Amino acid sequence: MRARVVVSAVGAVLAYYGAVALIAVGVGAALPDAWYDGPHAIAASTAPLVAAAVAVNVTLVGAGWASRHELGWPAGWATPAALGRGAAGGLALAAGALLIALGTGGARVVATGESFAAWAGAALPLGAGLVVAALAEELLFRGFPLARLAEPLTRVGASVLLAIVFAAAHLANPDVSTLGLVNLILASLMLSAAFFAPGGLPLAWGVHWGWNGGLALGADAPVSGLTFDLPALEFDTGRVPVVTGGAFGPEGGFAATATLAIALIWFGRRAAAVGKGEPR
Numbered sequence: 341m342r343a344r345v346v347v348s349a350v351g352a353v354l355a356y357y358g359a360v361a362l363i364a365v366g367v368g369a370a371l372p373d374a375w376y377d378g379p380h381a382i383a384a385s386t387a388p389l390v391a392a393a394v395a396v397n398v399t400l401v402g403a404g405w406a407s408r409h410e411l412g413w414p415a416g417w418a419t420p421a422a423l424g425r426g427a428a429g430g431l432a433l434a435a436g437a438l439l440i441a442l443g444t445g446g447a448r449v450v451a452t453g454e455s456f457a458a459w460a461g462a463a464l465p466l467g468a469g470l471v472v473a474a475l476a477e478e479l480l481f482r483g484f485p486l487a488r489l490a491e492p493l494t495r496v497g498a499s500v501l502l503a504i505v506f507a508a509a510h511l512a513n514p515d516v517s518t519l520g521l522v523n524l525i526l527a528s529l530m531l532s533a534a535f536f537a538p539g540g541l542p543l544a545w546g547v548h549w550g551w552n553g554g555l556a557l558g559a560d561a562p563v564s565g566l567t568f569d570l571p572a573l574e575f576d577t578g579r580v581p582v583v584t585g586g587a588f589g590p591e592g593g594f595a596a597t598a599t600l601a602i603a604l605i606w607f608g609r610r611a612a613a614v615g616k617g618e619p620r
Contacts, residue, residue, distance in 0.1 A: 346493065349489050352488050352491070359392075360479075360480070370385065374443060381474070383473075387477040397484060417613070419542055422546065426539060430551040431545070431554040434552075436602075437555070448578060449559045459573065465611065466557065467557055476550040481505065495611070503526075506528040510564055523597055526601060537607050538610060556568050556570070564588055
């Protein structure tokens, strides 16, 4: 019986991914090619995934799935405060990782002399793109897939499984390393714990964006190997890449390992309190 329940859950998640992919391809084909060029390229490239995932999620809610499953999904969706708390927490985590990289790994954030206006002109569309990209990944690796798999696999089991899938999805990223993949698994586990903590999906979305935005906008550091070359700032990975992450960015070093592990413990405790009856 248990095997059948697990297979049913996995099948439902695969069907979810299939439906999202099918709709995303259709939405992406309808967008003009010009949308994928220029400063809004990140937002444009991930918008079809977000639109598709939202459409599938709305369908699931309309079909009554959420009301039959008490896992906090999509509870809290309409709580901007949770999104804001998450963003602040993600920014703090990024700052912590950067401080460790600067203090112990010899990394540097160098001012190039370009104007604040030049930085802002590039940072605003990049920040918006990172918001959309973070939502896309949360809808794919938290949200329905995590809630559905948690039923037969437990929250921990589902979180571990999707963390492995999350890391595997980044295997083709530039300069990926073994430690980088370990840190991506840690990051996914931390975000899953945030999802089950008070605040739900908006909290996890905010943390995800705050982390990526803090690294990219605050230091022009690579995010999972992706570089953005913002004006006014330049990130020097320093002399100890095992700490600073090297070309993969802080996520490839022990600076991120330390901060993500602390955040995982924090959110894990908050999620455990919810499991014991504390309201979301």
